[in-house]
Every structure is written in C-alpha cells, then in structure tokens.
Amino acid sequence: MSATSDTAPRHALPDPGERVPAISWPIVGIFCGAIALFAFSTWAALTGGLPVPVTVLLSAAAIFVLFTVLHDAAHYSVSTHRWVNVAFGRVAMLFVSPLISFKSFAFIHIEHHRNTNDDENDPDHFVSGAPLWQVPVRFALMDVPYLGFLVRHWRRRPRAEVLETSFLLAASAAVIVASAFTGHLWTLAVLYLIPERLAMVVLAWWFDWLPHHDLEDTQQENRYRATRNRVGAEWILTPLLLSQNYHLVHHLHPSIPFHRYVATWRRNEEAYLERDAAIGTAFGQQLDPDEYRDWKRLNGKLARLLPVRMPKRSSARAAVFHPVRVAGVDRLTGDSVLITFDVPDDLRDEFSFEPGQHITVRTSLGGEEVRRNYSLCTSATSGTLAIAVKHIPGGAFSTFAMERLQTGDTLELMTPTGSFGIPLDPIATKNYVAIAAGSGITPVLSILRTSLAVETESRFTLIYGNRDAAGTMFREELEELEARYADRLRIVHVRSRDPRHPARLRGRIDRSKLVQELGSDLSVASVDDWFLCGPAEMVTDLHGLLVERGAEPDRVHVELFHGYRKPKLTEDFSPATVEVSLRGRRHEVPLAAGDTVLESALKAGLEAPYACLGGACGTCKAKVVLGSVAMEQNFALSRTDVEDGYALTCQAHPTTPSVTVDYDA
Incomplete structure (x- = not known):
C-alpha cells in the first residue's frame, strides 16, 4: 500500500478551473502574428529593406513564438478537436525544427514531462542539467539530442511517424546541400538557419534552464x-x-x-x-x-x-428507466460508436454516477424488447453521460447502434448501477493499474479519467489489449490523456495482429504478458488497486495470478460484460415466499422451486432492475434483510458486499422458507 509522504502535507490539489477551449484564440492570434512576422522579415531580407541583423532578430522572434504554438499543440491545448492541434503543430514544427515530425516532438516532450530532471530519461536534461561552462554549446544544440532519443526508442513509435521524421531529416539535409552547391547557403542562413539557432538558444534558456536547473527532485519524486x-x-x-x-x-x-x-x-x-x-x-x-x-x-x-469536484452516486432510490434523447452518435473505430445522451436537467441527479458504473439501455427492435448493459466511459465529474458500443456480428442492439441510431432518437436508460470502481479521496496518493481488452476499456476509461482528476497525487498504469491500432477504441483520447497527465499516467498497448508492434508487446494479454510486466516496471506490492475488464477467461486468469502473487482479493476489482447463463435448475430447490422492497413499496410474491429471487419478482409484474442475467453486471443487486439465499455465481459483488448481506438476485435462490430483499438499500 502506498501512502502520502511524511514530509508532504495531505492537501488535495483543487480543480485548476481551466479547460481546453473549442479553439484557443490567443494561440491562433500568436500563430498568425508569428507567420506574418516571419514572412515580413523574409521579404525584408530578400529585398534589402532592413539590415541583416534586424531581419535575423525578427525571424528568430517569430520562431520563438511559434514554439509556444507547437508546445500547446503537443498537449492538445489549442483546441478540443484533435485535428486542429495536429494541424497547428505540424506547421509550427516546420519553423521550429524541421529535423523531426510533430508527432515525434510530441512523444519526446511527453517523455520530458514524465521524467523531468531524470538525467537518464529526460530528453531535456541535456540543457537543464548542463554545467555552466557547457551552457552556450548545449543551448544552441538543444534539439540535437532529440534525434538520439528517437533512435533509442524508434521501435516504440508508429511506422508512419518514423517515416515522416526520416523524410524531414533527409529533406532538411538536401536543402542545405543544394543551397551550398548553388551558392545560396548564406541566403538560407540569413533567412532561416541563423534565426532558428538563435531562437533555439533562447528557448533552451527560457523553457528548460530557468524552470528546471539546480532542482534535484524528479517529476516522479x-x-x-x-x-x-x-x-x-x-x-x-x-x-x-x-x-x-x-x-x-x-x-x-x-x-x-x-x-x-x-x-x-x-x-x-x-x-x-x-x-x-x-x-x-x-x-x-x-x-x-x-x-x-x-x-x-x-x-x-x-x-x-x-473546491475539489467529487463524483456522486445517482439519487434514484432504486434503478429505474427514463426516456432520454440521444445527443450524438460518433464513430470511434470501424466497428464501434460513441453514444452521448442529452439528460434533462430534472434527471441529472438521478443520472449522476460514480466511475466504473454502467447503465442499461432498453428499446424495441422488430416489435421485441431489447435490453443491453453498457459501461459509462466519461469522467464522473464531467457532467456528460456517454457509452461506447462495439459491434457484435448478429447483435441486435449493436447493429442498430452502428447502422440506424441517429442524433435526436430516444432510448430508455436505467439510472446508473454497478460497483466496479472504488471511492476516491482527493488527498490520497495511490498507484492504480488497469488491464483491459477491447471494449473493456469503457469502464476503465471512466475510472482512469476520474481518478487522475480527483486524486491529484495518484498514478495510473493502463495495459490495453487490441488487435491493432486502427481497432483501438479511444486511441486518440488516450494519447491526449497521456499528454495531459504525463508524469502520472503510463499506457502500455498490447496488440495481437500488428507485426510492426514491439515483439514483447505482441499477442494477447495473458498470464505470461502480465508476468513480464510484473518483472519489469510493476510489482504487486506497489499497487493499491487493480481493475480488470475484458473476456471472462482473461479476467479470471489474471485475477488468479495476482492473488497468487500476494494481491489482496478485495483490491483486485473485476468487471465482465457477460456472465455465464447456466441451464435452469429445479432440483434441490424448494418454493418460498419473497418480500420485495422496491422504490419505497413492499410486495410479497411467491417463488417457484428453481426460480431466482429476480425471476419471482418479474413474474409478479414488478419492475425490478436487471440487465445481463448472468451475474456479471451487478444491476440486480439487493440486500437480503431477512432469511438467506445462495448464489449460483457472482462476478460483480466484492467479498465485503456479500458479507454486508448483498446478493445478485438474478443468481439468488432462497435457502429459507421466506426471504426479504431490499432493492432500495
């Protein structure tokens, strides 16, 4: 268990109160101004309108300003639209240093944030850790070590990025050589080479040296x-x-x-x-x-x-359906969509949720009721309700969502349920690890987003398995989160069908992959809570491994999208009487031999909450107030929940003649 440092006061960092705007007009303004200034200084240099030293200083100033545009674009701060950041970043990169691509710069810069002042792993320590007598040389060459850093890590980078950087490096060399052979090298030096190096010296001084030099603590410490x-x-x-x-x-x-x-x-x-x-x-x-x-x-x-913003649970006494309008249907990958809902103001408290919770979606397709359970994927402090639906061949609702669902349609949504996540504490200092495969990212993403926002001293590692990059749900959002929380978030992508992916990270997430991670950057003893979500075989296997390695069972949280639907059994069960407390009212219903508590409630016409019917989602959770029950299987409740008297009513069979359960508890 990790704990807050004895020397650091237990005080949570409050919400900064600032958000990335749809478009940052100050950044757009300095971008346009810098481009205009560079164009003017170039014209003045070519026409002799201004002395060479003046044009050099003007061009250097323009490049210096464009670095701020590049810097904010690398952190996705220019706009909430990813393509806007990439567009501004690529243009600015050509002025600041055309030796590498924007994506390569963003990768290097995020590594600086993650490893600040670590002389072995911080690419900017070349400048910030320089002895005074080497400062003039290192300032002027601050971007050169970036190339060495890329070479060391090129296997980690996408092939397209490596090719783009290689092309830019070759093109830059070709322009310099061509200028030398044609007698225009001095012109190129005046227009760009000298101003660019001068800007680099100032950037090294103001962005690296002044903020970091002589500070001994690393970002991780x-x-x-x-x-x-x-x-x-x-x-x-x-x-x-x-x-x-x-x-x-x-x-x-x-x-x-x-x-x-x-x-x-x-x-x-x-x-x-x-x-x-x-x-x-x-x-x-x-x-x-x-x-x-x-x-x-x-x-x-x-x-x-x-004040710190904290997630809060739904105010609904028991899970209940409400019609809610669809605010947006956006394609995530070729076989998945993000569905955002427009929750009415009078229902916002009922649809408040804690990270890791889910909602049940109900609609009529072809005259038949279809009910599906989906995890919420947004931060619990965002005020946004959204789910991600991955297409299942032959799946009724997933096919409908991919092909026919539109903005403005209405779906029935059950108020949030589930307990995959854990209570958060703004002053906690914890280490979390999540392992997800495919659409298992959805509840994990909500937990990750909320935890990093609320617990500002906690760290998070995500091990995420997919077929390939194109099929990775929320790939761009995860890149943005890694840029935002560089020193507290590490994402490890495991891909089963990508021959260009690093060899040690190819394949499926299984025992051997987790053992490999536990032997390198992670140890079971250093992790406070584990979150596992994906196929049942993966989740149960990894859960067993972690417990074998010493993890407390209650610290290994599992979420399955599908439980096992066993054949109905009637032997060894007897009829019983069940009293059900639901939404403030009590109902006495008969239970036939072999029926579950949930089945008896539904047969009596009660709107008891349920979704998967396989013991996986926890939607049907209720407290056993009197009598006792036995569950066939349980993938949703913790040991503490069971000890406190809770049961999954879709799996619960009475073991006493009468049983009282409370869905409102």
Whole structure:
C-alpha cells in the first residue's frame, strides 16, 4: 500500500478551473502574428529593406513564438478537436525544427514531462542539467539530442511517424546541400538557419534552464519541486516569456493553454504552497512558501482556493428507466460508436454516477424488447453521460447502434448501477493499474479519467489489449490523456495482429504478458488497486495470478460484460415466499422451486432492475434483510458486499422458507 509522504502535507490539489477551449484564440492570434512576422522579415531580407541583423532578430522572434504554438499543440491545448492541434503543430514544427515530425516532438516532450530532471530519461536534461561552462554549446544544440532519443526508442513509435521524421531529416539535409552547391547557403542562413539557432538558444534558456536547473527532485519524486515558478517583474516577464515564468503550473496541469497559467496559479496558490512548490524570483533568489507569502504581501494580492469536484452516486432510490434523447452518435473505430445522451436537467441527479458504473439501455427492435448493459466511459465529474458500443456480428442492439441510431432518437436508460470502481479521496496518493481488452476499456476509461482528476497525487498504469491500432477504441483520447497527465499516467498497448508492434508487446494479454510486466516496471506490492475488464477467461486468469502473487482479493476489482447463463435448475430447490422492497413499496410474491429471487419478482409484474442475467453486471443487486439465499455465481459483488448481506438476485435462490430483499438499500 502506498501512502502520502511524511514530509508532504495531505492537501488535495483543487480543480485548476481551466479547460481546453473549442479553439484557443490567443494561440491562433500568436500563430498568425508569428507567420506574418516571419514572412515580413523574409521579404525584408530578400529585398534589402532592413539590415541583416534586424531581419535575423525578427525571424528568430517569430520562431520563438511559434514554439509556444507547437508546445500547446503537443498537449492538445489549442483546441478540443484533435485535428486542429495536429494541424497547428505540424506547421509550427516546420519553423521550429524541421529535423523531426510533430508527432515525434510530441512523444519526446511527453517523455520530458514524465521524467523531468531524470538525467537518464529526460530528453531535456541535456540543457537543464548542463554545467555552466557547457551552457552556450548545449543551448544552441538543444534539439540535437532529440534525434538520439528517437533512435533509442524508434521501435516504440508508429511506422508512419518514423517515416515522416526520416523524410524531414533527409529533406532538411538536401536543402542545405543544394543551397551550398548553388551558392545560396548564406541566403538560407540569413533567412532561416541563423534565426532558428538563435531562437533555439533562447528557448533552451527560457523553457528548460530557468524552470528546471539546480532542482534535484524528479517529476516522479516530487512534481511540485521538479519545476519552478519565477515571480517578480511580471509586467515584462510574463509577456516576454509567454507565461513560461509560471512553468510549474504547466507541469502540474499540462493541458491548460499558456495564457491561463497565471490565472490558475492565483486561483490555487495556497494548495501549491502547502505542497512546498518551488519558487524563484526574477533575479534567481529561491523562496520557500513563507518567504513567498511575505513577498506576496508586499504586492497586496490574495489567493483563493477552489473546491475539489467529487463524483456522486445517482439519487434514484432504486434503478429505474427514463426516456432520454440521444445527443450524438460518433464513430470511434470501424466497428464501434460513441453514444452521448442529452439528460434533462430534472434527471441529472438521478443520472449522476460514480466511475466504473454502467447503465442499461432498453428499446424495441422488430416489435421485441431489447435490453443491453453498457459501461459509462466519461469522467464522473464531467457532467456528460456517454457509452461506447462495439459491434457484435448478429447483435441486435449493436447493429442498430452502428447502422440506424441517429442524433435526436430516444432510448430508455436505467439510472446508473454497478460497483466496479472504488471511492476516491482527493488527498490520497495511490498507484492504480488497469488491464483491459477491447471494449473493456469503457469502464476503465471512466475510472482512469476520474481518478487522475480527483486524486491529484495518484498514478495510473493502463495495459490495453487490441488487435491493432486502427481497432483501438479511444486511441486518440488516450494519447491526449497521456499528454495531459504525463508524469502520472503510463499506457502500455498490447496488440495481437500488428507485426510492426514491439515483439514483447505482441499477442494477447495473458498470464505470461502480465508476468513480464510484473518483472519489469510493476510489482504487486506497489499497487493499491487493480481493475480488470475484458473476456471472462482473461479476467479470471489474471485475477488468479495476482492473488497468487500476494494481491489482496478485495483490491483486485473485476468487471465482465457477460456472465455465464447456466441451464435452469429445479432440483434441490424448494418454493418460498419473497418480500420485495422496491422504490419505497413492499410486495410479497411467491417463488417457484428453481426460480431466482429476480425471476419471482418479474413474474409478479414488478419492475425490478436487471440487465445481463448472468451475474456479471451487478444491476440486480439487493440486500437480503431477512432469511438467506445462495448464489449460483457472482462476478460483480466484492467479498465485503456479500458479507454486508448483498446478493445478485438474478443468481439468488432462497435457502429459507421466506426471504426479504431490499432493492432500495
């Protein structure tokens, strides 16, 4: 079990209060301005309209500004639309350093966030850890080590990205050689080579050296002291450094656009100070929190603290259906769609959910009722209700969802149920690991998103199995999350039908794959909670392995989309009387020999909640108040749930003449 450090106060980092906008107009503005400035300086250099030193400085300034565009694009901060970030990033990359592709830069930069100040694994430590006498050379060559970093990790990168970087590297060399042979090398140097190196020196100084040098903690050890803020002279430093004097805010909240760093710091200042945040003045003096507060009093400014947003459970007394309009149907992969719902305001409390919960969808297809259970895949703090449906050949609802369901249609949704997730604590410092295959990512994604947002000191590892990259549900969303939580989230993709994927990560997730991971970066003892979701064979096998290796059974949480539907048995069972408490009313119903508690309730016309009927989803969970029952199988309830008297009524057979169950408990 991991625990909060003895030296760090138990204080949760509140919500930063900033979100990625649909489009960040300040970023668009500086992008357009920088392109225009570069075009003007190029024209002035070619026509002799300005002296060469002036055009060089103007071009360097434009490239420096374009790095901020590139930087925000790498963190998906330019827009909520992925393609917008990629478009801005690719264009900006051509100006900043055409030696590598935008995707390669994004990969390298995320590794910097994940391993800040780690001299072996931080690609920017070449600059931030440089001895003073080497600073001039290292500043000018800050991007050169990136190529070596890529070479070391090229097997981890997609083939298209490697080819794009190789092409850009070859094209850059070809342009320089061609310019030399045609007598235009000096022109190229004035227009681009000299300004680009000059911009690189300033970027190394302002983005790497000033925020990180002389800080001994790595991002993994203490992210509040792996990067610093610089205070004082902010009237000039903030616009001049494009807010990078608040670089600590960026490392704590990488997805926030650069122009919102200062607002985020002021909003959450006391929370950062209670974590002993690294702060320096514009002149290099280092301040502890008390010294900073004294400095701040001289400026007469006060900070305020935002509350932490916490997920809350549905207010419904028992699961019940409501008609809800479909707000959107978006293709995720070739065989899966994301369905978003427009929950009416008066039902929002009933459709509040905890991470890992699911909803049951009911509709009529061909005159027959179809009922399916789907995990919610959004963050429980987002206010958005959405499910992902993967097509099953011959599946009635999945085929309907893929081919016919449209925005504006109405489906009946049962209020959220299930207990796959765990209670979250904003001041917890935990280590979570999730293992998912295929559509098993849906509840895991909700748990991952919510945990990282609420527990700002916890870490998460996701091992995710699919056939190939194209069939990976939420692949782009996971890339964005990894960029946002670089130092706290690690994703390991395992692919069974991708010959270009690293050899050790090819195949299916099974015992041997997990043993391999446990032998490298993970240990059972270091993990607080495990989440397993996927095919029953995979989940049960891995659950057994983890328990064998010493994991507490209650810390290994499993979720199956389908239980085993066993043949109906009547032997060894006797008739009984069942009293059912449902939505505040009591009903006494007869139970025939061999029937389950749920079957007796349904035969009596009660709208008892259920979905899978196989003991997998937990929708039919109820508390046994009087009498006793025996369950045929249980894949949804924890040992604690069972000890507290809960049962899956779709699997429960009375073992006493009368039984009382409460669905409202």
